[in-house]
Amino acid sequence: MNRIIVIRLLMSAVLILLFWLATRRMKVIPGRGQSLAEMALDVVRVNIAEDLLGKKDGKRFLPLLTTIFFTTLALNLPGIIPGLNVAGTSLVGMPIVMAVVAYVTFIYAGLRKHPGTFLKNSFFPPGVPWPIYIIVTPIEFFSIFILRPITLALRLLMNMVAGHLLLVLCFSATSWFIMEAPSFLKLFGVGTFAFGFVFSLFEILVAVLQAYVFTLLTTVYIQLALAEDH
Amino acid sequence: MLHALIAAAEETPNPLLPAVADLVWSAVVFVVILVFFWFKVLPNVKKMLDKRSEAIEGNIEKADSAQKEAEAALAQYTAQLADARAEAGKIRDAARADGQKIVAEAKDAASAEASRIQATASAQIEAERQSALVSLRSEVGSLALDLASGVIGEALNDDKKSQALVERFLVDLEKSEKAAK
Numbered sequence: 001m002n003r004i005i006v007i008r009l010l011m012s013a014v015l016i017l018l019f020w021l022a023t024r025r026m027k028v029i030p031g032r033g034q035s036l037a038e039m040a041l042d043v044v045r046v047n048i049a050e051d052l053l054g055k056k057d058g059k060r061f062l063p064l065l066t067t068i069f070f071t072t073l074a075l076n077l078p079g080i081i082p083g084l085n086v087a088g089t090s091l092v093g094m095p096i097v098m099a100v101v102a103y104v105t106f107i108y109a110g111l112r113k114h115p116g117t118f119l120k121n122s123f124f125p126p127g128v129p130w131p132i133y134i135i136v137t138p139i140e141f142f143s144i145f146i147l148r149p150i151t152l153a154l155r156l157l158m159n160m161v162a163g164h165l166l167l168v169l170c171f172s173a174t175s176w177f178i179m180e181a182p183s184f185l186k187l188f189g190v191g192t193f194a195f196g197f198v199f200s201l202f203e204i205l206v207a208v209l210q211a212y213v214f215t216l217l218t219t220v221y222i223q224l225a226l227a228e229d230h
Numbered sequence: 231m232l233h234a235l236i237a238a239a240e241e242t243p244n245p246l247l248p249a250v251a252d253l254v255w256s257a258v259v260f261v262v263i264l265v266f267f268w269f270k271v272l273p274n275v276k277k278m279l280d281k282r283s284e285a286i287e288g289n290i291e292k293a294d295s296a297q298k299e300a301e302a303a304l305a306q307y308t309a310q311l312a313d314a315r316a317e318a319g320k321i322r323d324a325a326r327a328d329g330q331k332i333v334a335e336a337k338d339a340a341s342a343e344a345s346r347i348q349a350t351a352s353a354q355i356e357a358e359r360q361s362a363l364v365s366l367r368s369e370v371g372s373l374a375l376d377l378a379s380g381v382i383g384e385a386l387n388d389d390k391k392s393q394a395l396v397e398r399f400l401v402d403l404e405k406s407e408k409a410a411k
Contacts, residue, residue, distance in 0.1 A: 005255045012259045016266050023271050026278035028285050041275055063268035071263045088259075093252030097260050 007078050008088035015074040044069045052219045061222055064105060068098055069215040076207030079163055080200050090160035099153035102218040110225030159210050163203045170196030371396040
């Protein structure tokens with residue numbers, strides 16, 4: 001148990017509470033809370049799952065994709081929530097767990113859809129003359145089965161860690177310039193504070209964007225695994 | 231040496247390996263949220279979306295049937311209106327024809343009456359003229375005879391003769407009248 005894990009538990013509770021409240025009594029004509037929840041859920045349901053996977057497969061993987069999106073989002077946001085100030089995804093465990101889930105899911109999806117040919121087509125893409133396989137097969141293996149999960153986890157982790165470091169740097173500098181620096185340097189505090197402010201806003205974008213990217217890439221991997229030819 | 235390495239490894243965890251607690255709690259968080267979305271939120275949303283599309287379809291159907299009904303009613307009203315118009319036209323035509331007939335009849339009756347009255351009147355006039363003629367003739371005859379008796383001093387008692395005389399006189403008179411005309 002450390003601070004980041006406590007933040008994860010707290011944000012999960014908040015996420016569950018919010019969605020429980022918003023979807024507790026769903027009405028055909030939505031209220032304000034329900035509209036917001038529907039809008040958020042539609043981002044995953046319509047814009048990601050159904051667009052990329054189609055209605056049928058989209059529905060199959062929707063719970064997983066929705067969970068990945070909202071977990072990532074809820075754990076990214078504390079990076080700019082005052083008092084929490086660090087993202088729940090900025091410790092490697094959470095990105096690893098979700099990357100492993102995505103990895104297992106797209107391999108499962110491929111094996112389930114093309115039991116005989118998924119692995120063969122992954123290693124030996126059809127339509128390539130055989131000598132090329134000497135180069136293509138290691139590349140395909142490396143990119144599909146090793147790089148995909150690692151990049152998923154690291155992209156999220158590094159984005160959140162970097163954002164956190166940037167904010168810490170800006171606000172620590174502001175604090176030092178204003179409190180302790182000699183008087184002719186105090187004005188720099190205004191500049192560093194402005195940077196911190198801008199990057200705080202930027203971090204909101206990054207939090208949403210990384211949640212979207214993680215979910216979208218997971219969906220794309222599933223889609224590629226489901227496609228007839230790789 | 232080896233012992234020292236193991237001890238060092240135990241003391242300072244490998245920076246590339248994530249802490250067990252980190253992984254475990256991450257997994258717990260993920261599973262809890264997954265279960266929540268899978269079995270609570272998404273089924274609720276799905277149920278609501280189905281209900282919504284049902285409601286929308288139902289409303290569209292209702293609107294369709296209402297429109298159809300309205301169209302049928304309109305067609306019926308239009309037909310009725312056309313019927314009523316045709317009926318009114320018929321009645322108007324009949325009334326016009328009746329009126330014309332009545333006027334014609336009245337005219338006929340009036341002219342018949344007029345000619346009848348005229349005929350009666352002329353018949354009466356003729357009859358009166360005849361009677362006047364007759365009485366005039368007999369009177370003129372007796373007057374002439376009286377005059378002649380006076381002139382010649384004897385009574386013209388011979389009726390036959392006197393009658394013939396009068397007749398001849400009258401015929402002469404008529405002739406002279408006609409000549410005068």
